[in-house]
Amino acid sequence: MKEIQGFTHYSFFTEMSELATKHGSFDLSLGLPDFDIDERLKFFLKEAADFDTHHYEPLAGNPLLIENIIHFNSKRKNSISLSANEISIVPCATFALYTALKSILNQGDEVIIIQPSYYTYAPSVVMNGGIPVYYDLECDFVINWTQFKTCISEKTKAIIINSPQNPTGKIWKQNDWKQLYELISHREIYLISEEIYDTYCFDEAEHYSSFIHPELRNKTFCIFSFGKMFHTSGWKVSYMLASEELTALFRSHQQYISYSANAPAQYALAKYLEVFDPLENKAIMQRKRDIFNLLLKETPLYVEQEAEGSVFQIVNFRNISKTMTDVEFSKWLTIDKKVACLPLSAFYNSRQNSDYIRFSFAKKDEVIIQALEYLRKNL
Numbered sequence: 538m539k540e541i542q543g544f545t546h547y548s549f550f551t552e553m554s555e556l557a558t559k560h561g562s563f564d565l566s567l568g569l570p571d572f573d574i575d576e577r578l579k580f581f582l583k584e585a586a587d588f589d590t591h592h593y594e595p596l597a598g599n600p601l602l603i604e605n606i607i608h609f610n611s612k613r614k615n616s617i618s619l620s621a622n623e624i625s626i627v628p629c630a631t632f633a634l635y636t637a638l639k640s641i642l643n644q645g646d647e648v649i650i651i652q653p654s655y656y657t658y659a660p661s662v663v664m665n666g667g668i669p670v671y672y673d674l675e676c677d678f679v680i681n682w683t684q685f686k687t688c689i690s691e692k693t694k695a696i697i698i699n700s701p702q703n704p705t706g707k708i709w710k711q712n713d714w715k716q717l718y719e720l721i722s723h724r725e726i727y728l729i730s731e732e733i734y735d736t737y738c739f740d741e742a743e744h745y746s747s748f749i750h751p752e753l754r755n756k757t758f759c760i761f762s763f764g765k766m767f768h769t770s771g772w773k774v775s776y777m778l779a780s781e782e783l784t785a786l787f788r789s790h791q792q793y794i795s796y797s798a799n800a801p802a803q804y805a806l807a808k809y810l811e812v813f814d815p816l817e818n819k820a821i822m823q824r825k826r827d828i829f830n831l832l833l834k835e836t837p838l839y840v841e842q843e844a845e846g847s848v849f850q851i852v853n854f855r856n857i858s859k860t861m862t863d864v865e866f867s868k869w870l871t872i873d874k875k876v877a878c879l880p881l882s883a884f885y886n887s888r889q890n891s892d893y894i895r896f897s898f899a900k901k902d903e904v905i906i907q908a909l910e911y912l913r914k915n916l
Contacts, residue, residue, distance in 0.1 A: 548656060549883045553867065557877035563908035565896040566877040568703070568848050570768040572901045577812060578767060581805035590804045594797045596788055598626025598776070602807035606776055609810050614743045622781045625788060626774065628798045630733050630762045631657050633777040636794060637758035638665045638695065640786045641727050646694035651680070653704055653884030655731075658697050667694070671886050677842070678705040678851075682716050689720060695727045698747065701734040704884050704895040705851055706844025708742050714750045727783075728753060733762035733775070734847040736815045739823045742845050748778050755780050758787065763806050765848075766818065768899075772802040822848060822898075825905060829898040832909035836916050848899035851881065855892050857916060862890040870894070874915050876908045 550567060557564040564571075597603065603624050610617040627633045634657065638648070644666040650658050652673045659669040672688045675681050696717070700709035717728075730747040738744045748759040759778040764770035775798075779787060829850060830840055837856040844850050854866050861869065863880035871877040881893035898905060 553877055553879055556871045560872050562871050562875040562877045563904060564877045565908055566879050568897045568899050570899045574768050578805060578809050581808040582801060585801035585804040590801045594800045594803055596792055599803035599807055602626060602803050605807050605810040615745050615749055617746055617748050623778055623784055625777045625784055626798050626803060627777055628773045628795050630731060630760050630775050632795060633760045633775060634729055635661045636787060636790050637729050638662060639790050642667045642694055647692040649688050649696040653881055655703055659886060678707050686720055693726050695729055697729045699731045701738060701846025703847055704849050706847045706849055708738055708845045711745050714747055714753060718750060718753050728757040730757050730759045732759060733765045736766050736818045737822045737848060738846040772799055774798045774802045774806055825898040828902060829905050835913045848897055850896050850898060851893050852896060853892050854894055863894060867894055876912055
């Protein structure tokens with residue numbers, strides 16, 4: 538099997554989930570929900586099967602879905618104003634990231650990746666001829682802008698950003714986008730802004746998209762995921778926002794890679810957007826975060842910062858072991874203590890250790906409760 542230079546073909550994410558299955562552990566390692574989707578989504582998908590939705594949709598996507606995306610984004614508290622020519626329906630967020638990079642990179646261009654980060658970012662850069670440049674967040678998972686500036690060079694072509702962020706749960710605020718713009722305003726540097734957990738911003742936090750900033754908007758590929766919003770990752774439908782110029786560039790590559798996304802699912806998602814309540818979505822996931830963090834307090838594990846968004850919580854494990862690496866601890870917790878997690882070092886290119894593990898709380902309430910009760914009794 539051919540490997541991408543510098544990257545293993547076998548994901549640690551997969552390994553931990555397989556360990557959980559093998560040892561009968563509660564699997565809180567991956568962000569895959571174990572609860573059912575809304576019955577209305579099933580109804581609309583069945584309805585799609587009765588209509589003529591079995592052939593390719595247009596390259597841009599289902600017109601009704603595009604119309605309803607415009608309406609949905611206009612109703613956000615931090616409203617995003619859109620035209621149809623700025624929206625592309627794509628099979629998934631990873632496809633959008635890869636194709637956006639393909640649209641702008643030349644051989645040897647540099648792309649800044651903020652770590653910890655999702656494991657597909659760097660391979661997508663390398664497969665498109667780019668060179669990853671890594672910036673590590675400070676110990677409290679915030680950006681030191683003075684340090685970040687040192688990552689920018691004459692070869693920098695793009696920056697990949699994720700907010701709400703996996704794995705830290707941090708949310709980019711309006712001022713973060715402002716500070717970033719001040720660093721790149723005079724440069725031809727593009728943004729790949731993955732905002733797939735946009736409906737999961739907790740407490741008083743509100744999602745603030747890169748696409749709202751008037752100047753960044755013109756140089757941003759902004760990626761959203763219906764799979765994350767509605768727990769339908771297997772349907773393979775996401776969407777991307779970009780200026781008309783960047784959209785045209787993106788589609789010139791898209792047409793040769795995937796062309797369009799799942800047609801029946803596009804119809805079902807379009808209809809569901811007409812009845813979807815994002816506040817209900819947020820409340821459900823925030824309750825799960827709160828249950829997880831409340832029960833975690835009864836164990837030696839501890840949370841330094843509650844997740845502001847996403848479906849993940851970073852947890853410090855050093856009260857239990859001062860000597861194990863985070864990989865060793867994650868495997869021990871999964872095999873011996875029957876609760877699966879991921880080591881934070883898995884989200885770095887070359888880091889071997891950290892003080893943290895990541896749990897997903899996108900699970901049934903009873904699974905969260907049973908897993909934490911098991912840890913309370915056995916740690």
